[in-house]
Amino acid sequence: MDIFFFLVFAAIALISAVNVVLQRHPIASALSLIGVMGSIAVLYLLLGAEFIAMAQIIVYAGAVMVLFIFVIMLLNAGAEERRGRSWTSQLLGIPALLAFVALIVYFVQRGFADAGNVKFGNFTGGSAQSVGYALFTAYLLPFEVTSVLILVAIVGAIVLARKEMD
Amino acid sequence: MPEALQALNNGVPISWYLVLSALLFALGVAGFLLRRNIITVFMCIELMLNAVNLSFVAFSNQHKQVAGHIFTFFVMVVAAAEAAVGLAIILTVFKNRATLNIDEISSLKN
Amino acid sequence: MLHLWLIPALPLLGFLINGIFGRKLPKSVINLIAVGSVVLSFAWVLQIFMTAGDLAAKPLHAHYFTWIRSGEFRVGWDFAIDKLTMIMLFVVTGIGSLIHIYATGYMADEEGYYRFFAYLNLFMFFMLTLVLGANYLIMFVGWEGVGLCSYLLIGFYFVKKSATTAGNKAFIVNRIGDFGFSLAIFLIVVNFGTLDFTRVFSAAAGKPVGTLTAIALLLLLGACGKSAQIPLYVWLPDAMEGPTPVSALIHAATMVTAGVYMCTRSAAIFTHAPAAMETVAIIGLATAVFAATIGLTQYDIKKVFAYSTVSQLGYMFLGVGVGAFSAGIWHLVTHAFFKALLFLGAGSVIHACHGEQDMRHMGGLKKYAPWTCGTLACASLAISGFPFTSGYFSKDAILGAAYGYAPWMYWVGVITAGMTAFYVWRAFWMTFYGDYKGHGHPHESSWSMLGPLVVLAVLSIAGGFLFNVPKILDSMFPIAEGAENMNLTYISVAFGLIGIALSYYMYVVNTQLPERIAASLGGLYTLVYNKYFVDELYDATIVNPMITGSTTVLWHGMDQGVIDGIVNGVGTESKSIGGVLKQMQSGNIRSYATWVVLGAVALLIVMGVTAIGFAAGVGK
Numbered sequence: 001m002d003i004f005f006f007l008v009f010a011a012i013a014l015i016s017a018v019n020v021v022l023q024r025h026p027i028a029s030a031l032s033l034i035g036v037m038g039s040i041a042v043l044y045l046l047l048g049a050e051f052i053a054m055a056q057i058i059v060y061a062g063a064v065m066v067l068f069i070f071v072i073m074l075l076n077a078g079a080e081e082r083r084g085r086s087w088t089s090q091l092l093g094i095p096a097l098l099a100f101v102a103l104i105v106y107f108v109q110r111g112f113a114d115a116g117n118v119k120f121g122n123f124t125g126g127s128a129q130s131v132g133y134a135l136f137t138a139y140l141l142p143f144e145v146t147s148v149l150i151l152v153a154i155v156g157a158i159v160l161a162r163k164e165m166d
Numbered sequence: 167m168p169e170a171l172q173a174l175n176n177g178v179p180i181s182w183y184l185v186l187s188a189l190l191f192a193l194g195v196a197g198f199l200l201r202r203n204i205i206t207v208f209m210c211i212e213l214m215l216n217a218v219n220l221s222f223v224a225f226s227n228q229h230k231q232v233a234g235h236i237f238t239f240f241v242m243v244v245a246a247a248e249a250a251v252g253l254a255i256i257l258t259v260f261k262n263r264a265t266l267n268i269d270e271i272s273s274l275k276n
Numbered sequence: 277m278l279h280l281w282l283i284p285a286l287p288l289l290g291f292l293i294n295g296i297f298g299r300k301l302p303k304s305v306i307n308l309i310a311v312g313s314v315v316l317s318f319a320w321v322l323q324i325f326m327t328a329g330d331l332a333a334k335p336l337h338a339h340y341f342t343w344i345r346s347g348e349f350r351v352g353w354d355f356a357i358d359k360l361t362m363i364m365l366f367v368v369t370g371i372g373s374l375i376h377i378y379a380t381g382y383m384a385d386e387e388g389y390y391r392f393f394a395y396l397n398l399f400m401f402f403m404l405t406l407v408l409g410a411n412y413l414i415m416f417v418g419w420e421g422v423g424l425c426s427y428l429l430i431g432f433y434f435v436k437k438s439a440t441t442a443g444n445k446a447f448i449v450n451r452i453g454d455f456g457f458s459l460a461i462f463l464i465v466v467n468f469g470t471l472d473f474t475r476v477f478s479a480a481a482g483k484p485v486g487t488l489t490a491i492a493l494l495l496l497l498g499a500c501g502k503s504a505q506i507p508l509y510v511w512l513p514d515a516m517e518g519p520t521p522v523s524a525l526i527h528a529a530t531m532v533t534a535g536v537y538m539c540t541r542s543a544a545i546f547t548h549a550p551a552a553m554e555t556v557a558i559i560g561l562a563t564a565v566f567a568a569t570i571g572l573t574q575y576d577i578k579k580v581f582a583y584s585t586v587s588q589l590g591y592m593f594l595g596v597g598v599g600a601f602s603a604g605i606w607h608l609v610t611h612a613f614f615k616a617l618l619f620l621g622a623g624s625v626i627h628a629c630h631g632e633q634d635m636r637h638m639g640g641l642k643k644y645a646p647w648t649c650g651t652l653a654c655a656s657l658a659i660s661g662f663p664f665t666s667g668y669f670s671k672d673a674i675l676g677a678a679y680g681y682a683p684w685m686y687w688v689g690v691i692t693a694g695m696t697a698f699y700v701w702r703a704f705w706m707t708f709y710g711d712y713k714g715h716g717h718p719h720e721s722s723w724s725m726l727g728p729l730v731v732l733a734v735l736s737i738a739g740g741f742l743f744n745v746p747k748i749l750d751s752m753f754p755i756a757e758g759a760e761n762m763n764l765t766y767i768s769v770a771f772g773l774i775g776i777a778l779s780y781y782m783y784v785v786n787t788q789l790p791e792r793i794a795a796s797l798g799g800l801y802t803l804v805y806n807k808y809f810v811d812e813l814y815d816a817t818i819v820n821p822m823i824t825g826s827t828t829v830l831w832h833g834m835d836q837g838v839i840d841g842i843v844n845g846v847g848t849e850s851k852s853i854g855g856v857l858k859q860m861q862s863g864n865i866r867s868y869a870t871w872v873v874l875g876a877v878a879l880l881i882v883m884g885v886t887a888i889g890f891a892a893g894v895g896k
Contacts, residue, residue, distance in 0.1 A: 006178045010186050017190055017213060021197035026205045033209050036190070040216055047183070047227045052219075052238050059242055064212065064249045071253045072205055075260050093199040093870040096877050097192055103880045104188040108181050110888070115228055117177030123227045126235050134232045135239070142236075146243045153247030160254035198869050207865075272863030 298390025310393035356410035381724030399425035453501015460494035477544035492552030503535030520623030557597025564590030600677030660697035666739035697775030
């Protein structure tokens with residue numbers, strides 16, 4: 001069963017990702033991205049990361065992507081024109097990318113071939129309780145620092161996007 | 167057949183998760199390199215971050231520790247902050263240059 | 277206490293005061309300091325002489341500080357006085373004082389009055405250091421210092437290009453000699469392990485002749501540069517661009533004699549290297565003849581005396597070369613008297629004619645400047661070897677020794693003596709007899725100038741009796757036993773008198789004769805008049821090739837081509853590499869991202885390879 005669910009949702013994720021890249025209208029790309037995030041959330045559940053899965057849905061799919069869609073609608077971004085290609089990125093980038101993937105796959109096969117299997121339920125340490133516990137004891141400092149980071153981001157976003165006072 | 171079913175019940179090898187993560191990451195990079203609209207490029211960045219998150223959680227499962235989840239949590243926080251600020255920047259750029267074409271924002275040209 | 281250091285220190289103090297404050301001091305104060313310091317120095321020398329006792333038995337020695345200390349090698353700042361030094365000290369400080377007094381009158385209307393006396397005092401300091409030095413290094417310090425002062429003083433009228441060129445020439449030609457001296461010092465250090473005179477000379481007997489000959493020849497090279505012998509004499513006639521007191525002090529009485537002094541001081545080395553002694557004698561004799569022939573034809577009064585100086589220095593070297601060291605020093609002393617007098621007198625004549633130096637525009641000055649005429653007559657008598665003048669004694673001592681060494685040298689020397697008498701009296705008749713051919717109103721000089729002239733005239737006539745140098749130096753250079761051959765003396769005196777008479781005939785009685793002789797000699801006369809074109813020869817063979825070589829090879833080739841090429845080339849290359857690299861900064865975000873991906877791939881490869889290698893290594 002694990003394999004079945006994995007394959008289904010991996011396929012959805014991949015197809016949605018390809019869609020993100022290939023669609024011409026940004027709104028279509030955004031919706032595909034939401035699909036990717038949803039399927040990844042399911043994969044998290046399969047991996048026993050309940051808290052993270054919920055956070056993924058709430059934060060990523062619920063807040064960040066909504067922000068994206070707001071901005072797309074605000075800017076009235078239309079479909080992309082077919083104009084001007086950067087040959088550097090295509091001539092060099094695509095082969096580099098393929099090499100990159102090939103290398104990673106190769107190293108993963110070499111290093112993790114016998115690393116154990118993921119069965120649903122064999123890892124229970126991903127509950128909100130355990131994450132919260134770790135977050136407030138061992139990782140308290142990074143937690144507090146990220147609160148500052150969020151504050152900075154809020155201020156930055158407001159300053160950058162406001163209208164100039166005359 | 168019972169061996170195949172047995173194999174089926176054994177769970178998913180970690181390496182598959184990692185390969186999936188790599189593929190998603192590669193797709194994100196491809197989108198970054200090929201698309202011209204700034205917002206789409208930004209969305210590909212989010213795709214890359216998600217791929218990395220998947221990788222972290224898979225490792226966390228492998229080592230039966232919660233540290234990977236914590237890291238994923240922080241990556242999500244940073245990604246959200248970055249998305250907010252980045253979109254604010256895109257708004258400013260659009261206000262100044264009235265274009266969303268990434269190739270036209272090249273005033274750092276030599 | 278003897279305080280030997282006071283002797284050079286007093287002129288040095290004069291230099292410092294006049295040099296630093298002289299611009300604001302009134303002339304009387306400058307005179308007082310400049311002349312006073314030298315006179316005080318002379319007085320101190322006198323005091324040391326009277327209280328020192330027998331210098332032959334107990335030379336004075338003073339050690340001030342150790343200058344060089346390197347392993348076993350020590351050189352200290354030492355002064356020493358023995359009889360030879362004492363003679364030199366008297367000559368330098370005595371004649372120096374007289375010339376300083378003279379200069380106060382001669383330079384009275386010149387610009388840079390204080391500068392002149394500052395340089396003159398500095399020269400006295402260096403010359404005294406040279407003479408007092410107890411080792412070769414101190415002597416070399418003084419040697420170089422007097423060369424510097426010579427350059428400064430020759431180029432005193434620095435606004436004249438000819439003066440600065442002459443100063444350069446003097447310094448550069450001197451430098452060639454100094455190079456020889458330096459090499460000699462190095463050889464001495466290597467072979468003797470010390471530079472102290474006493475230690476070197478006592479050890480000289482035991483060294484191989486080849487080494488000593490090499491050292492002696494190199495010392496001779498140094499002496500040729502400083503004392504204007506062939507082939508390095510060319511700077512001395514040009515040095516007449518300097519003021520006349522400078523010509524008198526430096527280029528007649530003191531600096532140019534430093535070479536003779538140095539060879540005499542190094543007698544121990546020279547006597548053990550007979551080949552070098554022979555070279556010294558031959559060079560001296562050749563220079564004497566050569567310069568005398570040129571002196572016959574010159575019209576500038578100072579040039580005549582300059583060539584005369586070169587010629588007389590040749591005599592001194594002849595004396596040293598044939599082994600008659602004390603005769604050479606005797607001639608040095610008497611030459612200081614009459615040559616200084618000749619130059620100072622020439623200065624008085626030039627002053628009388630308001631700056632005119634060409635003898636063809638003089639004449640008949642006897643009635644305008646009688647004292648000058650009288651004193652110059654005394655000097656001319658002395659240099660011609662007129663019987664019982666100082667020059668007579670010293671010159672005959674040298675010629676007698678030359679005859680004992682090799683008779684042909686005596687005959688050449690005697691003929692040169694005749695030529696000497698001829699050209700000196702030629703200058704005398706042309707200047708003081710006949711009709712005045714100039715444009716101004718000649719007048720006699722002031723007593724500040726005439727006083728020293730009179731003193732020097734007395735010394736020129738009577739100096740032979742007053743200072744019998746060979747007797748003084750008997751302890752150092754024993755007088756050879758045996759009767760003097762009076763015939764030699766008679767012959768040389770005869771040649772001198774013939775020279776005087778011939779010049780009288782040609783320049784007072786039959787004044788058309790010189791031009792007719794010059795015309796009939798034609799090419800030969802032109803050759804001699806143009807100083808045998810030696811300067812032109814040097815220019816063509818040495819100076820111009822060097823300048824051309826320097827310009828093309830060193831300047832254009834090395835400096836501009838290689839060094840500038842490398843430095844500028846580095847810059848240009850950096851620019852071009854930068855030009856290539858800046859293509860990366862396209863401003864295009866996507867290409868930046870491509871580079872990032874490429875970098876990531878490269879990193880992956882590196883990490884993977886090392887990890888695999890590590891794992892494989894561990895696995896084994």
